Amino acid sequence: MSETLWLVVPAAGQGRRMGAQRPKQYLPLAGRPVMAHTLSRLHQAFPAARLCLCLDPDDALFDPAWVPFVHWQRVDGGAERADSVGHALAALAGRAGDEEMVLVHDVARPCVSVDDLARLYEVLRHDAVGGLLAAPVADTMKRDDGAGRVAATESRQGLWHAMTPQGFRYGLLCRALATAQRHGLAVTDESSAVEALGLAPRLVAGRRDNIKITHPEDLGLAARILSAQRAEGPGNTTATGREKR
Numbered sequence: 001m002s003e004t005l006w007l008v009v010p011a012a013g014q015g016r017r018m019g020a021q022r023p024k025q026y027l028p029l030a031g032r033p034v035m036a037h038t039l040s041r042l043h044q045a046f047p048a049a050r051l052c053l054c055l056d057p058d059d060a061l062f063d064p065a066w067v068p069f070v071h072w073q074r075v076d077g078g079a080e081r082a083d084s085v086g087h088a089l090a091a092l093a094g095r096a097g098d099e100e101m102v103l104v105h106d107v108a109r110p111c112v113s114v115d116d117l118a119r120l121y122e123v124l125r126h127d128a129v130g131g132l133l134a135a136p137v138a139d140t141m142k143r144d145d146g147a148g149r150v151a152a153t154e155s156r157q158g159l160w161h162a163m164t165p166q167g168f169r170y171g172l173l174c175r176a177l178a179t180a181q182r183h184g185l186a187v188t189d190e191s192s193a194v195e196a197l198g199l200a201p202r203l204v205a206g207r208r209d210n211i212k213i214t215h216p217e218d219l220g221l222a223a224r225i226l227s228a229q230r231a232e233g234p235g236n237t238t239a240t241g242r243e244k245r
Contacts, residue, residue, distance in 0.1 A: 003097065003099070003100045003101070004049075004050055004096065004097075004100050005046055005048070005049040005050070005100070005101055005103065005121070006049065006050050006051075006052065006092060006096055006100060006101065006102045006103070006170065007042055007046065007049045007050065007051045007052065007069075007102075007103050007104075007105065007165075008051075008052045008054065008085055008088040008089075008102055008103070008104045008105075009038065009039070009042070009051065009052070009053050009054065009104075009105055009106075009107050010054045010077060010081050010084040010085060010088075010104070010106070010107065011025050011035060011053060011054055011055055011077065011107035012054050012055055012056040012059070012076075012077020012078065012084050013025070013077075013081075013107075013108075014056075022061060023056075023061070024108055024213050024214075024219075025038075025107045025108060026061045026062075027213075027219060029110060029213075029219060029222055029223055029226070030223050030226050030227070032066075033066060034107065034108060034110050034213060034219075034222075035062075035066055035107050036066040037110035037111075037226070038105070038106075038107050038108070038109060038110040038112075039051075039053075039066060039067055039068060039069070040068060041110065041111075041112055041113075041114060041117065042105060042117065043068040043069055044114045045114045045117035045118050045121075046103075046117070046121070047069075049069065049071075049103075050069070050071040050072065051067065051069045051071070051072035051073070052072070052073055052075050052088035052091060052092065053067065053072060053073070053074055053075065054075050054076070054077035054078075054084035054085070054087060054088055055074055055075070055076070055077055056076075056077055057076045057077075062074075073091065075087050075088045075091045081188070081189070082177060082180070082181075082187050082193070085104055085173075085177065085190065086177050086178075086181070089102070089170070089173060089174050089177065092170065096170040097170065097171075098169065098170055098171030098172075099169050099170070099171065100169065100170050101121070101124060101125065101130075101167055101168075101169060101170075102167065102168060102169070102170050102173055103120075103121065103165040103166070103167040104164060104165060104166050104167070104190050105164045105165040105166075106164045106212055108212050108213040108214065109163065109164055109210055109211065109212050109213075110213070110222060110226070111209050111210055111211055111222055111225045111226060111229065112133070112163075112164075112165070112206075112207075112210045113206075113207050113209075113210070113229065114234075115234075116133060116206045116207055116210065117165065119204070120132075120133055120165060120167065120204050120206070121167065123202065123204050124167045124168075124202065124204075127202050129168070129172075129194065129199045129200060129201050129202065130166075130167050130168030130169060130172065130173075130194065130201055130202065131166070131167065131191070131201040131202030131203060131204055132162060132163065132164065132165070132166035132167070132189075132190075132191050132201060132202075132203065132204065133163040133164060133165060133166075133204055133205075133206035133210060134160040134161060134162050134163055134203045134204065134205065134206065135160060135161045135163065135205065135206060135207075135208050135210075136156075136159070136160055136161075136205070137156040137159040137160060137161060138156075138208075139156070140153060140156065141153070141154040141155075141156050141159065142154070160203055162189055162191060163206055163210050163212075164189070166189055166190040166191050166201075168190060168194055168201070172194065172197075172199075173190060173193075173194070175197070176190070176193035176194045176196065176197050177190075177193050179193070179196065179197060180192075180193045180196055183196075209225045209228075209229070211225065
């Protein structure tokens with residue numbers, strides 16, 4: 001019997017940095033809401049997966065018609081990303097097996113490629129820890145002095161931009177988030193919670209155009225990326241890098 005793949009999409013954020021009238025997941029992008037694009041990409045890669053969509057309890061903008069999955073459920077989101085993911089994991093208790101894979105993906109990353117999604121899952125299925133899509137840092141890195149001036153230039157050797165999805169087995173992810181909460185650790189993504197257990201998640205090189213819509217200019221950039229990806233065709237959507245082993 002094949003294992004179930006579980007998808008968790010935190011979508012309870014308010015997107016205040018966008019300065020828009022509505023949360024960024026509901027802003028129009030190429031004729032559809034950002035959320036609809038993101039869920040469509042996930043469905044193209046994993047049509048048989050089961051989805052937990054984390055929404056604000058008072059969210060009145062959501063339309064179930066944007067969800068292409070047959071098996072999905074709405075879960076109340078929390079104040080922080082880790083809270084939303086924790087609520088989703090709790091909702092899966094008794095249904096998800098400890099060794100079944102959970103992929104967590106930002107709702108504001110609608111440009112993730114289907115090829116990257118499939119490749120990430122294939123790599124993580126055979127990895128004892130789990131891991132995440134990421135891209136090696138290409139820019140010169142500066143550390144500020146707290147007053148808007150450069151304090152130092154940091155080496156970019158070995159530095160990666162963390163992206164999503166991030167995938168870990170259900171039991172491990174539950175343990176990692178619960179441990180972080182118990183010790184009062186601030187975790188900004190699932191990988192950091194797993195790292196706090198002393199484990200080393202796998203870095204899987206992904207396309208750099210898997211951007212996260214955070215600032216107003218990102219919306220226009222995402223529209224151009226989607227257009228360029230359509231022009232590439234389905235055979236040209238795999239990252240040129242290799243996963244870090």
